[in-house]
Amino acid sequence: xxxxxxxxxxxxxxxxxxxxxxxxxxxxxxxxxxxxxxxxxxxxxxxxxxxxxxxxxxxxxxxxxxxxxxxxxxxxxxxxxxxxxxxxxxxxxxxxxxxxxxxxxxxxxxxxxxxxxxxxxxxx
Numbered sequence: 317x318x319x320x321x322x323x324x325x326x327x328x329x330x331x332x333x334x335x336x337x338x339x340x341x342x343x344x345x346x347x348x349x350x351x352x353x354x355x356x357x358x359x360x361x362x363x364x365x366x367x368x369x370x371x372x373x374x375x376x377x378x379x380x381x382x383x384x385x386x387x388x389x390x391x392x393x394x395x396x397x398x399x400x401x402x403x404x405x406x407x408x409x410x411x412x413x414x415x416x417x418x419x420x421x422x423x424x425x426x427x428x429x430x431x432x433x434x435x436x437x438x439x440x
Contacts, residue, residue, distance in 0.1 A: 328359075356373065356378075
């Protein structure tokens with residue numbers, strides 16, 4: 317089965333940036349894996365009461381992300397949960413890149429242990 321890996325910084329990016337791509341891939345029976353770097357805890361609040369939601373914004377955005385993925389047919393979803401880039405952009409990006417590289421290395425190691433000589437390429 318073909319897999320499409322999508323990497324986004326914040327919850328809601330999957331809808332705004334690639335919602336149509338995800339639906340098309342799902343319709344074409346392509347497995348979609350979504351990796352989201354943050355929980356969006358430092359994001360803007362436009363459609364809720366900011367004072368009551370701000371302390372739990374990460375939880376709210378995560379719940380929205382899970383529902384969005386359910387609607388779009390994305391399984392599994394992966395939250396890396398680095399600090400939102402607005403909190404500390406350099407640290408968040410560095411941690412995110414390290415986790416992605418570590419996971420890719422582990423995937424290759426497992427494939428080698430299972431006797432696979434070639435690891436399927438990931439879409440760019």
